Amino acid sequence: MVKKEIDEITGTETTGHEWDGLKELNTPLPRWWLWTFYASIVWAVFYWVMMPSWPLINDYARGIRGHSQRAIVMQEVAALQDLRGETGQALTDASLQDIQSTPNLLEFAMANGKAAFGDNCAPCHGSGGGGAIGYPNLNDDDWLWGGTLDDIHQTLLYGIRTDNDDARIGDMPAFGRDEILDADQVRDVASYVASLSGLETDPAADLANGETVYVDNCAVCHGDDGKGMAEVGAPNLADNIWLYGGDLNAIVHRIQIGGGGVMPAWVDRLDPVTLKSLAVYVHSLGGGE
Numbered sequence: 348m349v350k351k352e353i354d355e356i357t358g359t360e361t362t363g364h365e366w367d368g369l370k371e372l373n374t375p376l377p378r379w380w381l382w383t384f385y386a387s388i389v390w391a392v393f394y395w396v397m398m399p400s401w402p403l404i405n406d407y408a409r410g411i412r413g414h415s416q417r418a419i420v421m422q423e424v425a426a427l428q429d430l431r432g433e434t435g436q437a438l439t440d441a442s443l444q445d446i447q448s449t450p451n452l453l454e455f456a457m458a459n460g461k462a463a464f465g466d467n468c469a470p471c472h473g474s475g476g477g478g479a480i481g482y483p484n485l486n487d488d489d490w491l492w493g494g495t496l497d498d499i500h501q502t503l504l505y506g507i508r509t510d511n512d513d514a515r516i517g518d519m520p521a522f523g524r525d526e527i528l529d530a531d532q533v534r535d536v537a538s539y540v541a542s543l544s545g546l547e548t549d550p551a552a553d554l555a556n557g558e559t560v561y562v563d564n565c566a567v568c569h570g571d572d573g574k575g576m577a578e579v580g581a582p583n584l585a586d587n588i589w590l591y592g593g594d595l596n597a598i599v600h601r602i603q604i605g606g607g608g609v610m611p612a613w614v615d616r617l618d619p620v621t622l623k624s625l626a627v628y629v630h631s632l633g634g635g636e
């Protein structure tokens with residue numbers, strides 16, 4: 348028997364082990380700690396037996412419960428697909444107007460449309476549909492090609508100035524570049540157009556001549572009153588909402604180069620339900636027509 352020895356400084360018993368005069372104090376682990384430790388060993392063994400645990404050569408120990416996270420996910424996916432299937436079928440059959448007036452279809456279409464918008468449309472139209480120079484704002488009730496559900500659906504399906512046979516088409520002539528108008532006429536009509544929205548005009552411009560040039564060259568597409576024409580995608584020039592920027596320079600530039608923006612056709616890229624959902628979603632954004 349090793350004789351019990353009490354350390355003078357701490358008053359604690361030593362274990363009797365000593366190295367070069369250093370003595371080991373005997374401070375046992377607290378009870379609560381030990382019991383927690385033993386309990387966790389018992390729990391670990393229990394867990395190995397019940398749950399998937401050890402890797403084996405070709406497989407793994409699956410545990411008595413046969414629990415599988417993968418199986419749970421598969422079940423959830425299957426349940427979601429059932430749900431989608433039903434609503435998807437209902438959406439396929441319903442007209443755009445029906446979707447809008449049926450609360451549960453509308454809710455599904457809005458969620459679906461919003462997600463698809465983020466994936467496909469936001470790069471050009473902005474994440475909230477706010478647009479940018481050359482990319483129309485879809486949040487206002489100003490529509491180039493018409494803002495009814497069917498107009499929007501049609502625009503989405505076949506695009507604008509694409510190769511598709513049903514695409515929306517109509518370019519503005521390059522009045523300046525192709526010398527349809529001379530420099531004075533361009534200046535005058537640009538200022539006349541600017542004046543329709545109350546923008547600053549060129550002091551040298553003859554607005555009366557501008558109006559004449561407008562009536563002769565522009566009214567056929569933009570309308571006598573400048574309110575635009577959705578059939579040819581000609582914007583309203585009198586509402587101070589601008590696709591290409593609201594100042595005299597931007598207007599002069601557009602009259603010089605004409606042309607028109609291109610929006611892709613989606614009919615071959617997105618499924619019919621998604622396209623309907625998008626039409627309903629976009630219509631809701633802008634206060635459609």
Ligand code: HEC
Binds near residue numbers: 491503608
């Ligand atoms: C590659 C860029 C691009 C992408 C992507 C794109 N658009 Fe467009 N979109 C345009 C441009 C440019 C126009 C305007 C064309 C013009 O000048 O007439 C336009 C016009 C529209 C219009 C007509 C607006 C009006 O005032 O009549 C709608 C509606 C529209 N886009 C919706 C969408 C939706 C929904 C998506 C996603 C499925 C989408 N766009 C994706 C570029 C894009």
Ligand code: HEC
Binds near residue numbers: 561568579580607
């Ligand atoms: C053949 C039809 C056509 C004629 C004629 C025409 N335009 Fe346009 N104009 C358009 C179209 C289409 C657009 C939209 C282009 C686009 O979407 O990219 C446009 C766009 C514009 C814009 C840009 C509007 C904006 O919101 O930024 C201005 C400005 C404009 N036209 C002025 C004129 C003037 C001035 C004339 C006459 C000298 C004229 N246009 C004649 C079809 C026409």
